Amino acid sequence: MKQPLEIAPAQGKLGILLVGLGAVSTTTIAGVIAIRKGLAKPIGSLTQMGTIRLGKRADGRSPKISEFVPLADLNDIVFGGWDIFEEDCYAAACTAGVLERQLLDSIRPELEAIKPMSAVFDQRYVKRLSGPNVKKGKNKKDLADQLIADIRAFKAQHNCARLVMVWAGSTEVFMKEGPVHQSLASFEKGLELGDDTIPSSMVYAYAALMEGIPFANAAPNLTADIPAMLELAAKTKAPICGNDMKTGQTLIKTIIAPGLKARLIGVKGWYSTNILGNRDGEVLDDPESFKTKEESKKSALDYIFQPHLYPDLYKDISHVVRINYYPPRGDNKEGWDNIDIVGWLGYPMQLKINFLCRDSILAAPIVLDSALFLDLAKRAGRGGIQEWLSFYYKAPMHAKDLYPEHDLFIQLMKLKNTLRHLMGEEMVTHLVEDYD
Numbered sequence: 001m002k003q004p005l006e007i008a009p010a011q012g013k014l015g016i017l018l019v020g021l022g023a024v025s026t027t028t029i030a031g032v033i034a035i036r037k038g039l040a041k042p043i044g045s046l047t048q049m050g051t052i053r054l055g056k057r058a059d060g061r062s063p064k065i066s067e068f069v070p071l072a073d074l075n076d077i078v079f080g081g082w083d084i085f086e087e088d089c090y091a092a093a094c095t096a097g098v099l100e101r102q103l104l105d106s107i108r109p110e111l112e113a114i115k116p117m118s119a120v121f122d123q124r125y126v127k128r129l130s131g132p133n134v135k136k137g138k139n140k141k142d143l144a145d146q147l148i149a150d151i152r153a154f155k156a157q158h159n160c161a162r163l164v165m166v167w168a169g170s171t172e173v174f175m176k177e178g179p180v181h182q183s184l185a186s187f188e189k190g191l192e193l194g195d196d197t198i199p200s201s202m203v204y205a206y207a208a209l210m211e212g213i214p215f216a217n218a219a220p221n222l223t224a225d226i227p228a229m230l231e232l233a234a235k236t237k238a239p240i241c242g243n244d245m246k247t248g249q250t251l252i253k254t255i256i257a258p259g260l261k262a263r264l265i266g267v268k269g270w271y272s273t274n275i276l277g278n279r280d281g282e283v284l285d286d287p288e289s290f291k292t293k294e295e296s297k298k299s300a301l302d303y304i305f306q307p308h309l310y311p312d313l314y315k316d317i318s319h320v321v322r323i324n325y326y327p328p329r330g331d332n333k334e335g336w337d338n339i340d341i342v343g344w345l346g347y348p349m350q351l352k353i354n355f356l357c358r359d360s361i362l363a364a365p366i367v368l369d370s371a372l373f374l375d376l377a378k379r380a381g382r383g384g385i386q387e388w389l390s391f392y393y394k395a396p397m398h399a400k401d402l403y404p405e406h407d408l409f410i411q412l413m414k415l416k417n418t419l420r421h422l423m424g425e426e427m428v429t430h431l432v433e434d435y436d
């Protein structure tokens, strides 16, 4: 066995600060509280239910991940956050309509105690929203300073040893990297000047990274993966991950596509359409926010199929993604996929998938796992992009000169091998010679 890396113990309270206390955040918070009380199980969470094989198959060592790596205990988590609406977490969870009232009522006092801090928000970046609980400031630097003051006050008030921030706010409009994003110096100048290419999400990310706090972006907007933020994350040794949680349809896509590719079954077209009726759906009804989501959703197939290596099978796939806002469904999204596939001698076949999913139910374990693993990374002294957390994201952050890994099974292997590496265990290679 190799030496484990030095990892500080998970002592004291971990504060998880959520930007946006909407459907995803309230489902995460209520879920953790319910699980702590033994009212429900953390289904979907690798940190809570996953195991990891160590050594050779014959060794029979498969501890739970939570027993193998030093993660924060659920009982040590404190939640806080910001929103443009003033509702406390109980009221916000009722508005979101994801969890049953009976469950929410059984943990009502804990939820009511979590009240949103006032947000940094500008409607230019999320056109379909407006709300009263918004900070005023003389420029964006002033707003970032106010967030830093919030963070420090929260840490002191709740006696937290460590913090993590997750952007679970609405999807902002599509944005490309611009000159202001190229260095920390130009970004800070942009904050002072109130530059338009700095959306609210970047102000939060900047505040977190300035404080050396890990940051995850659960949404697709351009936020933490610009050179200025990477420079800052390296300086303060803050781990970052994202973007856009891999839940519903894209999760299924990255499960099915590697299977088709493994058996060299060709794909001519992949048509995906969704209906959803939550606030996220309403925001995505705006074409500029949808463009951000569309870009994020479309990239996975190209990387998985590698058309440059397999032109006969995957060149010029017709890939269409639609999202339609349809209020009656609320958070219960329905997705349809039609996949036109090609087999031996070019014979066509079709595959149809109809997924009736619950968006926030699939998202909550990702928020929890991201926060716990980022906290682990911080205690292990690993700053910057945590590519091993690609497993959870539709548009995974990756090193600039490398392509992102989208295959869910390779992503899981990366994640588990990183944990083995951190703890000084051998990698599992599945080599047949020694019956690994």
Ligand SMILES: NC(=O)c1ccc[n+]([C@@H]2O[C@H](COP(=O)([O-])OP(=O)(O)OC[C@H]3O[C@@H](n4cnc5c(N)ncnc54)[C@H](O)[C@@H]3O)[C@@H](O)[C@H]2O)c1
Pocket (backbone or CB within 6 Å): 019, 020, 021, 022, 023, 024, 025, 082, 083, 084, 085, 096, 119, 120, 121, 122, 126, 129, 131, 168, 169, 170, 171, 172, 200, 201, 218, 219, 220, 244, 245, 246, 247, 248, 278, 279, 280, 359, 360, 362, 363
């Ligand atoms: N649920 C999923 O499966 C899933 C998957 C991937 C990504 N996402 C993304 O996660 C995000 C949250 O999703 P949701 O379903 O909870 O949406 P939601 O609309 O229920 O919640 C978002 C909340 O963020 C708040 N908000 C917006 N801008 C803010 C700001 N600048 N500061 C503070 N609060 C702000 C809104 O007021 C709202 O309460 C969305 O961007 C969504 O696209 C969700």
